[in-house]
Structures are given as structure tokens and as C-alpha cells.
Amino acid sequence: MKIATFNINGIKARLPRLKEWLAETRPSVACLQEIKSQDDGFPAEEFAELGYGAIWHGQKSFNGVAILADTEAGLTITEVQRGLGVDGPNEGEGEQARYLEADIGGVRIACLYLPNGNPHPGPKFDYKLRWMQALRARMAAIWAEEVPAVVLGDFNVIPEDDDVWSVKAMADDALMQPESRAAYARLLGDGWTDAIRTHNPRGGVWTYWDYQAGAWQRDHGFRIDHILLSPECADRLEACGVDKEYRGREKASDHTPVWVRLKA
Numbered sequence: 001m002k003i004a005t006f007n008i009n010g011i012k013a014r015l016p017r018l019k020e021w022l023a024e025t026r027p028s029v030a031c032l033q034e035i036k037s038q039d040d041g042f043p044a045e046e047f048a049e050l051g052y053g054a055i056w057h058g059q060k061s062f063n064g065v066a067i068l069a070d071t072e073a074g075l076t077i078t079e080v081q082r083g084l085g086v087d088g089p090n091e092g093e094g095e096q097a098r099y100l101e102a103d104i105g106g107v108r109i110a111c112l113y114l115p116n117g118n119p120h121p122g123p124k125f126d127y128k129l130r131w132m133q134a135l136r137a138r139m140a141a142i143w144a145e146e147v148p149a150v151v152l153g154d155f156n157v158i159p160e161d162d163d164v165w166s167v168k169a170m171a172d173d174a175l176m177q178p179e180s181r182a183a184y185a186r187l188l189g190d191g192w193t194d195a196i197r198t199h200n201p202r203g204g205v206w207t208y209w210d211y212q213a214g215a216w217q218r219d220h221g222f223r224i225d226h227i228l229l230s231p232e233c234a235d236r237l238e239a240c241g242v243d244k245e246y247r248g249r250e251k252a253s254d255h256t257p258v259w260v261r262l263k264a
Contacts, residue, residue, distance in 0.1 A: 001105055001262045003029045005152040005225055007113070007208075007255035011035040011066070014253050015043060021246055022050055027259060028070050029104050031111035033154045035064035042066065057082045059097035065111045065153070069104045078103045084134040089115075089127035098131070099138075107233065107262075108142055112153035117174030125174050128156070132183040139187060139228075148232040151192065154255065155226045157184045159194070162203025164222035175224060193234040195227040195260045196242070207242055208255050216247060225258045236262040 004027040008014045011032065022030065030052070035042065039058040047054050051072035058064045069075040081101040088096045101110045112135065117128030142149050158176045161167045170176045188194060196205055206221030215221060229237060243257040 001029070001107065001264070002027045002259055003031075003107070003109065003150050003152070003227070003262065004257050004259035005031045005033070005111070005154070005227060006257040007033040007154040007225060007253060009034050009036075009253040009255065011037050011043065011064075012041070014251065015046060017246065017249060017252055019046065019050060020249075021243065021257060022047075022052065022068070025243065025257070025259075026070065028073060028075060029107075029109055030068040031109065031152055032066040032068070033064075033111070033113035034062070035066050036062055037064055053077055055079050055100065055102060057097045057100045063097045063113060065097060065100045065113050067100055067102050067104070067109060067111050075105050080108065081138075084131065084138055086127070086131045086134045089123040099135075101138075101142075103147075106148060108145070108147045108149040110138070110142065110149065110151040110153075112151065112155070114154060114156045116156045117177075117180065120172070120174040120177055125177070125179075128174060129179055129183060132180075136183070136187060136190070139192065140190065143190070143230065146232075147230075148236075149230040150227060150233055150260070152225075152227040152258075154224060155184065156224050157181065157226075158222050158224055159184050159197070159226075160203055163205075165206070165220045169220075170222065175222070187228060191231060192228040193231075193237070195229055195234075195237060195240045196223065196258065198234075198237070199240050205242055206244075207258055209247055211254055225255055227258060227260050229260070233262055238263045
């Protein structure tokens with residue numbers, strides 16, 4: 001079972017690239033972030049033509065998450081939860097579309113788009129930390145159910161110094177603040193396994209390259225897209241990887257897909 005995450009950075013703008021990736025790599029499950037689409041504008045029929053069912057949690061212009069499952073492989077999606085009950089950073093804003101959870105093929109899948117937190121310090125960073133606290137609580141609840149689980153998406157956290165091309169360049173960013181890193185480390189301390197880190201203990205693996213300053217061409221990237229596995233899934237981890245080449249294609253997302261393959 002191949003399970004992937006991909007911050008698509010606008011599903012309508014990147015639809016050709018997304019369909020291309022799905023056709024070429026055929027993940028069993030694909031979790032998408034930053035779909036930047038309202039619910040009624042989500043292109044579900046495009047995925048159905050490729051043999052994928054979908055659920056989605058949209059929002060106008062920004063945020064938004066979706067989960068796709070390979071129906072041709074016999075997979076169905078049973079939605080479990082959307083949202084973590086955390087209001088946005090601005091007063092009266094309400095909850096943003098950042099979390100979607102479902103059962104697929106005997107595995108609990110939690111797709112997330114964690115708040116960026118910039119500028120730091122400030123209300124957006126405080127919101128990021130509140131959201132991470134709510135995520136930890138939800139992950140503890142999933143853990144208590146004793147179901148095989150994969151929590152994946154754009155965490156907007158650079159966990160270690162070797163997860164970024166330049167520590168100095170990102171030192172003031174919310175993605176690298178001690179509070180962000182500590183909140184992420186607590187998830188691992190609870191017993192979840194960072195799949196990419198497990199297979200790449202020396203770091204140096206990037207999942208994001210900015211559109212500015214020739215970051216892609218200079219390989220100035222960092223790792224913020226993560227896949228966390230419950231013990232049941234960590235025991236089944238067969239392979240994992242980053243589909244780096246897709247970042248170099250025409251009109252690509254600034255992120256690239258990250259995936260794991262679990263033994264049956």
C-alpha cells in the first residue's frame with residue numbers, strides 16, 4: 001500500500017501536473033494540501049476518470065485539504081473527522097480548512113496542512129502552536145483506538161538543522177523556532193515514527209523549494225512535508241521516498257510528493 005502526501009499549491013493551477021503524477025506513480029492513497037478551492041469547485045470528476053475516489057475540505061482562495069484513494073484497487077474512503085476545532089488567528093475568523101481524516105484499506109489516514117506561523121512572533125505563530133497542541137491531542141485519541149495510522153502532510157516545521165539547506169537563512173522563520181520544533185518532537189516522543197528521517201538519518205532531504213531567488217536551481221530547499229507512522233504501520237514500512245523530479249517540471253508546485261510503502 002503506497003501512501004503519499006503532496007502540497008499541490010492550487011489544485012486548479014496544478015491539475016495537469018497532479019494528474020500526471022497520479023498516472024505515473026499510482027499511489028494507493030494521495031493526501032493533498034493547499035488545494036485552494038471551495039468545496040463546490042473541487043474537480044472530483046477529473047480524479048474519477050483516473051480511477052480515484054475523493055473527499056475534500058475546501059476553503060476559498062487558500063488552505064484546503066483532500067484525500068484520494070485508488071478505487072480501481074478496490075479502496076473506499078470512510079470519512080472520520082474534518083477539522084480540529086481550532087479557530088484561525090484573527091478574531092471571528094472561525095476554523096480554517098486544514099485537517100481531514102478517513103479510514104482507507106484498514107489504515108487511518110490523517111491529512112493535514114499545519115499553519116505556517118509567520119510572522120514570528122505574533123498571533124499567527126500563537127495560532128500555529130495552538131493548532132499543534134490540538135493535533136497532538138487528536139493523534140493521542142487515534143493512538144488510543146489502536147488502529148494502524150498514518151498522519152501526513154505539510155507540517156510547516158523543519159525538525160532538525162540538517163533538514164534545511166542553510167540554518168542561518170531560515171533562523172528567524174516560524175518553521176524553525178524552538179517552540180515549533182519542540183511541538184513536533186513531542187509527537188515523536190509520543191511514539192510516532194518519522195518515516196523519511198528513519199530512512200535518511202543524516203538528513204539532507206528536501207521537500208520544498210521556494211519560487212524565489214533560484215531556490216530550485218540552486219537546491220536551496222528544506223523538509224517540511226512529513227509522514228508519521230503509528231507502531232503498527234512503522235513495523236510495515238517497506239520503503240519511502242521523495243519524488244523530487246516533479247518540482248522541476250513546468251508550472252510545478254513549490255513542494256514535491258513524499259510517500260511511504262507499507263507491507264500488506
